[in-house]
Amino acid sequence: MLFSLPLFLAPALVAAHGAVTSYEIGGKKYEGYQGFSPVAGAQIIQRQWPDYNPIMTVTDPKMTCNGGTSAPLSAEVAAGENVTAIWKQWTHQQGPVTVYLYSCDGEFTACDGKGKKWFKIDEMGLWGDVLNSNNWGTALIYKDLKWSSRIPKTLKPGNYLIRHELLALHQANTPQFYPECAQIKVTGSGTAVPSGASLTSIPAYAAQSDPGIMVDIYMGKGTSYKVPGPAVWSG
16 A cells, blocks of 8 residues: 655655754854745845755755845954854754855955855864764754854955855765855955865856765765865865
8 A cells, every 4th residue: 555645744844954044153143044934124144045945966056055145234253263053953964064165355245156266164074984874064963053163264354155065965866955155254364365276166066976975875885985075275
């Protein structure tokens, strides 16, 4: 006998995903966007994403900031300080966490995240040697519902987008991307800027066929994992 999924469970499947919904910077909390209960005219630093359903391909235009294009506010952060992203919910424990910055080179209203200007400042993939385990960056999000990353101390001041991405790998060869962006103004006296191989475009920071994206964690005896995209730039 075949059984169909009860309709009342459908919203629960959507709610099983998650997104960054607030930030802590310099001891101050900044509210983010609430995709399924948005507040009209919300004074937030986060680019307003339409939903937190998964993005399934690395080339999807929504990969830049989950479809978000603008925010009314920005948060000031000194180079060398931490930015902590906070989730209200997250249920997957297999996959990497990555954090990127993008130099706006001007006002946020004209900052579209396009071009080869994204650079990675933080990542955590697999630790240990068992792919089919909970020893992943996203397992720490599952546990703590937060992720803290240090802005490189020598980074040149300016307006930046900060982008947090969770890549869920719990379904074989079916990657699920969950990115969100916020607007930050980096201060300090640094002069360092990334260049060359440290810079990438988003979408398409890697091929869909990249072994860090298209992976079956349940097959074989794989003992290593390389987070897709460029290496972390520390300044």
